[in-house]
Amino acid sequence: MDGPGGLAAHPHRRLNPLTGEWVLVSPHRARRPWQGQVEAVPRPAMRQHDPACYLCPGNERAGGARNPEYTGTFVFDNDFAALRPDTPDARMDDGLLQARAEPGICRVICFSPRHDLSLAGMETAAIRGVVDVWAEEYAALGARPEVGHVQIFENKGEMMGCSNPHPHGQVWAQRSVPAAAARELERMEAHHARHGRTLLADYLARELELDERVVFANDHFAAVVPFWAVWPFETLLVSRRPARDLTALDGAERDALADALKRLTTRYDRLFGVSFPYSAGVHQAPTDGRPHPEYHLHLHFYPPLLRSATVKKFMVGYEMLGEPQRDVTPESSAARLREIPDGEGS
DSSP states (O other): OOSSTTOTTSOEEEEETTTTEEEEEOGGGGGSOOOSOOOOOOOOOOOSSOTTOTTSTTOBOTTSOBOOOOSSOEEEEOTTOSSOTTOOOOEEESSSOEEEOOOEEEEEEEOOSOTTOOGGGSOHHHHHHHHHHHHHHHHHHHTSTTOOEEEEEEEESGGGTOOOOSSEEEEEEESSOOHHHHHHHHHHHHHHHHHSSOHHHHHHHHHHHHOSSEEEEOSSEEEEOOTTOOSTTOEEEEESSOOSSGGGOOHHHHHHHHHHHHHHHHHHHHHTTSOOOEEEEEEOOOSSSOOOTTOOOEEEEEOOEEEETTEEOOOOTHHHHTOOEESSOHHHHHHHHHTSOOSOOO
């Protein structure tokens, strides 16, 4: 099935229940000839250790500090942080124009000492180490009284603005809940208040029942192309149990998350035969001291590639001035990802 309710071949809009935003789906446009930009596929020769890389073990970083000879993960404060803990408290509000200081902390997590790997190339056991560090950083930063939200994310590939191919991600901890997470939180709270269940628990149950957009699942996590996906091969990784954050996962669940990350990124790399670019991140409950029974741990993957390793989707025109639009249906994208072997999993 390529679309809901007989809409497979016709323009229609889909609602994102996590944000309340709509996306226009135009499946008939997928048949039009492509005459747009074509790019060369970068295939750099990668070494296990690059003497010029400021993230490799033993090398000097851009800020002047020298990395230790780390053998697993390595975490440090970002040398050029977007948020700073010593930001003085200040604000303005003239009834129309508003601004306020935003203190915070930015940290970098090197996933591996090897310069030539990505999550897809790492062993599942090593990815489990990354999951553990994510949980540790969320707990430590979230425990600080001035931190109300912790965002863990990864930008992979030059196409996503990543200037260093060494496998790494970031953690930004700040006082406020940022806009995208705040929209999800509001919708989750409303759903839980009405139904006594998490929104993503109900959504995942529906996806598993329909089995149209599920890419794969293991005992504790499922990967789906969401019904409302904007990016061509966007995926949502959802915990089967409605855990509020990574620290709530037991050992088996953390193993399952590592397995899911390995399987998903492997499928991405095999889809077009290229190290697949994406922006990805973990959404967890705010760290404001409230219990947040409405929250349900999930990870977003937003890759830009559309038709091949050289053709990407641009957000332009109508999408910037109106609302997001896609040509390939989420069902078709899920089917393509589902048929790719990943060689892992349970």
